[in-house]
Amino acid sequence: MFVSIACNVLNKSWLLIGTRRGCVQVFLPNRYHKTVNKPSNYVSCSSQLSETELRDKLRVCSTTKELVTRLSEVFVQQGVPESRLSAEYIVATSFGLSRKQLLRGEPTLLSQLEPFYSTLTHNALRRLLREPVQYIVGNWDFYNLTLKVRQPVLIPRPETEELVDRILKFWKNVLRRGSTGEVTRCLEIGCGSGAISLSLLKGWKEFTGNNNILKVTALDIDPQAITLTKENACIVLEDEQKRLLDIHLQDITKFRLDDNKYDFLVSNPPYIPEAEYRTLQPEVIQYEASCALLGGKDGMEIIRVILRGAKNWLKTGGTIWLEVDPSHPKLIQDFLHKEPNVGVELLQVFEDMSGLARYCKLLVI
Ligand SMILES: C[S@@+](CC[C@H](N)C(=O)[O-])C[C@H]1O[C@@H](n2cnc3c(N)ncnc32)[C@H](O)[C@@H]1O
Structure with missing residues (x-):
């Protein structure tokens, strides 16, 4: 399956904000800041990425830590904002963990988690299509x-x-x-x-x-x-x-x-x-x-x-x-x-x- 990915290469306005309650960082598309100064500056690009290709890129990793790094690189290449944080949430949620649990836990041998790869690829593709990470995770604080x-x-x-x-x-x-x-x-x-x-x-x-x-x-x-x-x-x-x-x-x-x-x-x-x-x-x-x-x-x-x-x-x-x-x-x-x-x-x-x-x-x- 090929997915056409539209991304705004000038997008710089995602925010990373520490919550006042000292929990995890909050990652949000900011409704109140413009993506670019003027609509005419809005530059879209598209790229083609196959599900198999994405899965192959991720499969070479042997720990969740490596997986996060790899997925984050894919997001950077595809112009997805807050790539690292997106990758952390997506890897965590695909393996049924919270982001906190993922970051605190020992790197897991991914050979044991094979059944979860299709969920992971599916979620990563959603993010590549610029779906907010909150909708992918399904809940938010x-x-x-x-x-x-x-x-x-x-x-x-x-x-x-x-x-x-x-x-x-x-x-x-x-x-x-x-x-x-x-x-x-x-x-x-x-x-x-x-x-x-x-x-x-x-x-x-x-x-x-x-x-x-x-x-x-x-x-x-x-x-x-x-x-x-x-x-x-x-x-x-x-x-x-x-x-x-x-x-x-x-x-x-x-x-x-x-x-x-x-x-x-x-x-x-x-x-x-x-x-x-x-x-x-x-x-x-x-x-x-x-x-x-x-x-x-x-x-x-x-x-x-x-x-x-x-x-x-x-x-x-x-x-x-x-x-x-x-x-x-x-x-x-x-x-x-x-x-x-x-x-x-x-x-x-x-x-x-x-x-x-x-x-x-x-x-x-
Ligand atoms: C900015 S959202 C706020 C949602 C929520 N209160 C929050 O703070 O996350 C505005 C909400 O107003 C609702 N809304 C828009 N027009 C409305 C109307 N004419 N009457 C009642 N609700 C309306 C929308 O459906 C939307 O859920």
């Missing part, structure tokens, strides 16, 4: 949780962990002052894999103690996201916590609510501006759902819907937490100035770990 990830649902990003952390810290302070009832209600718009809702539910007790219960409504327009959130909820939540989560297939542009019942709203909406979307890495464009990323011409389409709806969905004094593009805080401020009737005020803008204005905290007035 997010804020103390290991979540299933599956194409085309958005792979949770480390930037979003920071948003969760800020929300939990904020509520810890609010609840410490005793300024709320026994139940806090949260609305998440665009739950994807469930990363935000599930980590809030898991972290709530730890952060806020036993005196307050968090109830979450998680919405998404994509049935595949809803299915994945449900699967992840079954994996990570205890039975008692599952009852605190409502998951609904819902287009937010058609969401109506009679009583203002939520205390806060959180969303990592699709917010990439159209022109920027075209410059993103093949891993993102070819594998992740465009509806999870594209926010219209200026990236603000869903953000405007959220701002216009917030007063109807939240209690007065409720907070809105958004992950946004760095160009958005100013656009949000202008929008709220132009449409004062939406009844929302921009309270704070926070930077992410790369120093980019990434999170907005707003208040329903």
Whole structure:
């Protein structure tokens, strides 16, 4: 079988980030950095590689360590970014190990692992076609949780962990002052894999103690996201916590609510501006759902819907937490100035770990 491999030779924007929780390194296609400066700089190349040829290249190795090095060389030759890390994850997952186990373990004699070679070749070919390593591995760590990830649902990003952390810290302070009832209600718009809702539910007790219960409504327009959130909820939540989560297939542009019942709203909406979307890495464009990323011409389409709806969905004094593009805080401020009737005020803008204005905290007035 011959596989045609398209690769972007100018791709330099993959990130290697150490997690704050000191676990393994995190390897992610960065949604927020362009692959190249302008679309016209985008240079594609293609190469032919047979499955047999790839298998033969890998078969000469006698230990997993050699295998990682060899596969990494193949990835470099084919222009696959973060070649070493990709190779480590792919070798590990093909042999049913975590990357940590692979790196810690003694080099294994591969003659004993013959049955796994077809899985390895299959996985390596997927990566050569620029599939994100997270989809190949099938799960990924997010804020103390290991979540299933599956194409085309958005792979949770480390930037979003920071948003969760800020929300939990904020509520810890609010609840410490005793300024709320026994139940806090949260609305998440665009739950994807469930990363935000599930980590809030898991972290709530730890952060806020036993005196307050968090109830979450998680919405998404994509049935595949809803299915994945449900699967992840079954994996990570205890039975008692599952009852605190409502998951609904819902287009937010058609969401109506009679009583203002939520205390806060959180969303990592699709917010990439159209022109920027075209410059993103093949891993993102070819594998992740465009509806999870594209926010219209200026990236603000869903953000405007959220701002216009917030007063109807939240209690007065409720907070809105958004992950946004760095160009958005100013656009949000202008929008709220132009449409004062939406009844929302921009309270704070926070930077992410790369120093980019990434999170907005707003208040329903
Ligand atoms: C950037 S992803 C965020 C996923 C997840 N919350 C996370 O942080 O990993 C945006 C999500 O919004 C959903 N979405 C897009 N348009 C929507 C709409 N009109 N109504 C509800 N959800 C929408 C997408 O399907 C996608 O799952």
